[in-house]
Amino acid sequence: MANVTVIGAQWGDEGKGKIVDWLASRADAVVRFQGGHNAGHTLVVGEQVYKLSLLPSGIVTGTLSIIGNGVVLDPWALKAEIEKLTAQGVEINAENFAIADNCPLILPLHRDLDGLREQAAGSGKIDTTGRGIGPAYEDKVGRRAIRVCDLAHLDALDSQLDRLCAHHDALRAGFGQPPVDRAALVEELREIAPYVLQFAQPVWKRLNTVRKAGARILFEGAQGVLLDVDHGTYPFVTSSNTVSGTAASGSGLGPSQTGFVLGIVKAYTTRVGSGPFPTELEDEVGQRLGERGHEFGTVTGRKRRCGWFDAVLVRQSCAISGVTGIALTKLDVLDGFEKVKICTGYRLRGKVLDYFPAHAADQAEVEPIYEEMDGWNGTTAGARSWADLPAQAIKYIQRVQELIETPVALVSTSPEREDTILVRDPFVD
Numbered sequence: 001m002a003n004v005t006v007i008g009a010q011w012g013d014e015g016k017g018k019i020v021d022w023l024a025s026r027a028d029a030v031v032r033f034q035g036g037h038n039a040g041h042t043l044v045v046g047e048q049v050y051k052l053s054l055l056p057s058g059i060v061t062g063t064l065s066i067i068g069n070g071v072v073l074d075p076w077a078l079k080a081e082i083e084k085l086t087a088q089g090v091e092i093n094a095e096n097f098a099i100a101d102n103c104p105l106i107l108p109l110h111r112d113l114d115g116l117r118e119q120a121a122g123s124g125k126i127d128t129t130g131r132g133i134g135p136a137y138e139d140k141v142g143r144r145a146i147r148v149c150d151l152a153h154l155d156a157l158d159s160q161l162d163r164l165c166a167h168h169d170a171l172r173a174g175f176g177q178p179p180v181d182r183a184a185l186v187e188e189l190r191e192i193a194p195y196v197l198q199f200a201q202p203v204w205k206r207l208n209t210v211r212k213a214g215a216r217i218l219f220e221g222a223q224g225v226l227l228d229v230d231h232g233t234y235p236f237v238t239s240s241n242t243v244s245g246t247a248a249s250g251s252g253l254g255p256s257q258t259g260f261v262l263g264i265v266k267a268y269t270t271r272v273g274s275g276p277f278p279t280e281l282e283d284e285v286g287q288r289l290g291e292r293g294h295e296f297g298t299v300t301g302r303k304r305r306c307g308w309f310d311a312v313l314v315r316q317s318c319a320i321s322g323v324t325g326i327a328l329t330k331l332d333v334l335d336g337f338e339k340v341k342i343c344t345g346y347r348l349r350g351k352v353l354d355y356f357p358a359h360a361a362d363q364a365e366v367e368p369i370y371e372e373m374d375g376w377n378g379t380t381a382g383a384r385s386w387a388d389l390p391a392q393a394i395k396y397i398q399r400v401q402e403l404i405e406t407p408v409a410l411v412s413t414s415p416e417r418e419d420t421i422l423v424r425d426p427f428v429d
């Protein structure tokens with residue numbers, strides 16, 4: 001039976017959480033495979049609003065939810081998020097929630113370093129979420145991470161701590177900070193260990209069992225392809241691979257299992273943090289998009305930068321991530337615009353480009369080439385069927401899919417779970 005991999009096809013905040021929550025009722029398991037609590041997803045179900053950062057969005061429907069090895073896990077953030085959701089009536093227990101025992105931990109020293117680096121970076125500031133994501137991934141690749149399974153062996157941590165502290169103490173000294181307090185760190189870990197360990201297991205094994213039983217697995221990506229550490233707007237990216245290929249390595253199932261790749265695409269463009277953004281609008285149109293779309297970050301509350309839909313970027317993301325079909329979200333935010341624009345190419349020093357170049361200077365310099373379309377009378381907000389959409393809105397959707405060379409599988413017309421139009425069920429072969 002088919003599995004589905006959900007990824008963001010822009011700079012994050014495309015509405016992945018809403019779509020994963022909607023799809024979760026058709027899935028038997030939902031797996032996060034990269035990123036950490038830098039993600040922020042808002043789910044709206046009737047009167048209830050759920051904000052998730054680290055937990056898979058499937059947890060709200062009670063679907064088996066798994067944090068894969070590709071995630072970096074802050075144990076204290078995990079506990080706080082579980083407590084918050086439990087208070088909202090979401091049931092989370094060792095039956096419906098599991099964490100990969102080989103998942104690397106985000107420690108307080110990672111958060112410290114993230115902050116210290118950003119403060120010192122001057123004009124090179126990335127504007128990270130400040131949650132220690134980058135430093136934690138560096139330690140994983142540097143083979144000095146403390147992982148979930150280590151929490152069961154805290155008395156045998158000396159050689160790992162030697163390696164970890166040799167690295168961090170040197171960096172901290174450079175920032176005028178005291179060395180890592182090893183005893184305090186171990187004590188903090190000892191305190192949180194039982195909480196994390198109740199959910200820890202070899203999830204690759206559990207997923208394999210689930211797969212063999214013919215269950216449907218939904219892989220949940222965080223961030224977006226343009227924040228991918230290889231393919232994104234480097235260096236203004238996050239520190240993980242956000243592309244669909246990561247679903248396999250970040251969960252412990254092979255690439256043959258990732259199934260239908262559903263790219264989540266906002267009907268316009270937003271970005272939070274620094275970095276190039278060709279279609280950014282710093283005028284009243286950008287302002288209006290931000291207000292209508294409530295474009296404030298879930299994690300940091302930062303205002304998101306807004307601009308017209310960039311078909312060049314999304315075409316590139318869809319190609320790089322092998323997107324089978326897209327979910328077009330927030331179409332309702334474009335309701336009431338007399339004219340809407342789509343970027344169809346770039347001009348760079350007299351040349352026309354049909355792709356986004358790799359160098360940051362070129363990325364900053366490209367000028368968008370726009371195509372203008374009439375907006376629509378009437379509203380798409382809350383539409384649940386194709387027939388509810390104004391003809392001109394359908395034309396916009398059709399133009400988008402033509403330009404990005406990828407079909408539309410779903411359309412989302414409000415934050416509410418059920419305000420979703422199904423064009424092609426991604427779980428059906």
Ligand code: GDP
Binds near residue numbers: 016
């Ligand atoms: P994610 O990080 O990709 O999960 O997206 P976020 O949750 O950070 O940001 C998307 C925001 O848009 C959230 O506040 C959602 O509730 C909201 N949203 C999702 N889909 C729609 C939609 O179709 N229309 C409108 N108006 N809002 C939406």
Ligand code: IMO
Binds near residue numbers: 239
């Ligand atoms: P979701 O899953 C939007 C951005 C940060 C910063 C850069 C690096 O909600 O779509 P990091 O803390 O990861 O080292 O920051 O990446 N960023 C996001 N932007 N949505 C996200 O997640 C993001 N996660 C990280 O703003 O520019």
Ligand code: MG
Binds near residue numbers: 014039
């Ligand atoms: Mg978000």
